[in-house]
Amino acid sequence: MTRYSPEQLAERLRDGDRRALAQAITLIESTRPEHRVKAAQLLESLMPSTGNSVRLGISGVPGVGKSTFIEAFGNHITQQGHRVAVLAVDPTSALSGGSILGDKTRMETLSRNPNAFIRPSPAGKTLGGVTRRTRETLLLCEAGGFDVVLVETVGVGQSETAVAEMTDMFLLLLLPGGGDELQGIKRGIMELADLILVNKADGDSKVIAERTVTDYTMALHFLHSRSKNWQPRVQALSALNNQGVADVWETVNDFQAKLGDEIQHRRSAQAVNWLWAETADRLLDDLKGDASVRKRVAGLERDVTEGKLPPTVAAEQLINHYKSR
Amino acid sequence: MTRYSPEQLAERLRDGDRRALAQAITLIESTRPEHRVKAAQLLESLMPSTGNSVRLGISGVPGVGKSTFIEAFGNHITQQGHRVAVLAVDPTSALSGGSILGDKTRMETLSRNPNAFIRPSPAGKTLGGVTRRTRETLLLCEAGGFDVVLVETVGVGQSETAVAEMTDMFLLLLLPGGGDELQGIKRGIMELADLILVNKADGDSKVIAERTVTDYTMALHFLHSRSKNWQPRVQALSALNNQGVADVWETVNDFQAKLGDEIQHRRSAQAVNWLWAETADRLLDDLKGDASVRKRVAGLERDVTEGKLPPTVAAEQLINHYKSR
Numbered sequence: 139m140t141r142y143s144p145e146q147l148a149e150r151l152r153d154g155d156r157r158a159l160a161q162a163i164t165l166i167e168s169t170r171p172e173h174r175v176k177a178a179q180l181l182e183s184l185m186p187s188t189g190n191s192v193r194l195g196i197s198g199v200p201g202v203g204k205s206t207f208i209e210a211f212g213n214h215i216t217q218q219g220h221r222v223a224v225l226a227v228d229p230t231s232a233l234s235g236g237s238i239l240g241d242k243t244r245m246e247t248l249s250r251n252p253n254a255f256i257r258p259s260p261a262g263k264t265l266g267g268v269t270r271r272t273r274e275t276l277l278l279c280e281a282g283g284f285d286v287v288l289v290e291t292v293g294v295g296q297s298e299t300a301v302a303e304m305t306d307m308f309l310l311l312l313l314p315g316g317g318d319e320l321q322g323i324k325r326g327i328m329e330l331a332d333l334i335l336v337n338k339a340d341g342d343s344k345v346i347a348e349r350t351v352t353d354y355t356m357a358l359h360f361l362h363s364r365s366k367n368w369q370p371r372v373q374a375l376s377a378l379n380n381q382g383v384a385d386v387w388e389t390v391n392d393f394q395a396k397l398g399d400e401i402q403h404r405r406s407a408q409a410v411n412w413l414w415a416e417t418a419d420r421l422l423d424d425l426k427g428d429a430s431v432r433k434r435v436a437g438l439e440r441d442v443t444e445g446k447l448p449p450t451v452a453a454e455q456l457i458n459h460y461k462s463r
Numbered sequence: 464m465t466r467y468s469p470e471q472l473a474e475r476l477r478d479g480d481r482r483a484l485a486q487a488i489t490l491i492e493s494t495r496p497e498h499r500v501k502a503a504q505l506l507e508s509l510m511p512s513t514g515n516s517v518r519l520g521i522s523g524v525p526g527v528g529k530s531t532f533i534e535a536f537g538n539h540i541t542q543q544g545h546r547v548a549v550l551a552v553d554p555t556s557a558l559s560g561g562s563i564l565g566d567k568t569r570m571e572t573l574s575r576n577p578n579a580f581i582r583p584s585p586a587g588k589t590l591g592g593v594t595r596r597t598r599e600t601l602l603l604c605e606a607g608g609f610d611v612v613l614v615e616t617v618g619v620g621q622s623e624t625a626v627a628e629m630t631d632m633f634l635l636l637l638l639p640g641g642g643d644e645l646q647g648i649k650r651g652i653m654e655l656a657d658l659i660l661v662n663k664a665d666g667d668s669k670v671i672a673e674r675t676v677t678d679y680t681m682a683l684h685f686l687h688s689r690s691k692n693w694q695p696r697v698q699a700l701s702a703l704n705n706q707g708v709a710d711v712w713e714t715v716n717d718f719q720a721k722l723g724d725e726i727q728h729r730r731s732a733q734a735v736n737w738l739w740a741e742t743a744d745r746l747l748d749d750l751k752g753d754a755s756v757r758k759r760v761a762g763l764e765r766d767v768t769e770g771k772l773p774p775t776v777a778a779e780q781l782i783n784h785y786k787s788r
Contacts, residue, residue: 178773178775178776181773185771188770273774274773274775405770409770410764410768412767412774412775413767414778416774416778417747417750417778420778420779420782421746421782422742422743424786439735442738443735444731445511446511447507448503448506449735450595450598450599451506451507452738453739453741454503454745456738457742457745457746457749461749
């Protein structure tokens, strides 16, 4: 895959070599054991260079204009002298064949922007696997000198929660009109949002968008804010006409100022949660991969499904098979 | 704890002996290894006698009148010839000292009702532990001939989701007025509800309650129904005046009729999810209990918190220590 040692790759990556970054991401996305070892060494040596970015999560249903917004927002902040990386968490990309960010023509100007780096969602059968690789890619991008990282996701299952768990601030894009457009948005997602953006506030929709802002500002009062230092806000914008995009960046800066040390505390908690979630995932994978376990899974699942065996008893049996290997 | 063998206990429990049921629950709640073995044998021999109840989850913020409703509802269905068991999932009961159902005077008449069985929430440090024991108690109650099982929970963390995962139908109690009363109710919970009950529809609140019913009926249109065979409903009632309580039981029967086989499919899926969640929990507990792991956890968590070590690498190290024991 790469002729460089993890140390050499780390050095070139820190020097801002985009090809080294791309190679490093391919390495951490690889499932081959020898690559996993190299990837671990690479990440470990890069850790001191990580943590220096603003980590933003972005979600919104298809058609809300996420890529138009990310392109406008990305170009705006690069003009401010920032370097932006755009990642994605899309567990469906494996099935749908190609990530939501796979087609770079979606963000033509941004993908050609020398200070922007766009990476499609890693493929993966489990959200946990996709999340792990995106988390690690985020660290690699930070080590590569990108000081703003956007992690995009579509509303599939728990992906928003996963993205909120790896970012500092969560942005939710909505369409003007509220009501019916809420179809498909899980209410639980509203709670994650530090900033709700009502996009397509242009043309005839402008007035409706303003009313939607008022409606959601009210609605947010019913939700517990995630931080005592920050009351979630709602803003209208038109990514298409580049109106209100600069305001979003101002709000992001305001958010950072208001949260202060809380951001570091959040990151520490996120890291420990990640450690234990990762440990549980890998342990379970290891158990599922165990030969003597594999022989029995189907039978035990059937007995449990048919109500012949209590799940707790079946679990105990699986673990005993696993440990007696 | 009990002088009976698991087989004897199972037989007496199936015969409807309440003391045997209580002993069996104490047994499955015990953490002592020899009790765990007996409990597993007991559950296994009882499995063929389980699955014959209507499993109802009930949630609502403190003050909404949950116990008043459960008492009125329980007494109503026992009059219809049913036998009802009332369980609880309250992870805070360990801290708050005493479960939300600990004080039986909360349900005076129901607790004296020969066809009702009330069991406080098991204590426990983790939701997973509390949930496991309540799931198993539910099975024991079914084997004991209770054909309606109510599992109550307060809105703490993920407890509603846990209860929805062990029941057929989820009831959410709300107060008249909607709006501000929603404070404290996580929006995600709305999605779990198959039936929303606006309680305290009496006196001056009656009119407000009716409006609340309309509001929530509208609100539910924005949410995806959990079943294509059932559109969640909203009903007003006064548990205090025993008005609308019979209607709730009718809706429950309608729900069962409409879902039909889907209920069994849900239960099968729940059982398999439980199997794997249980396996993951026990594996992680086993790892955390491992001596060579315990020696290193604190250091690894610190390195991860301080950003010196990637969580994935720390997880790998923990697992290697665990497996090399």
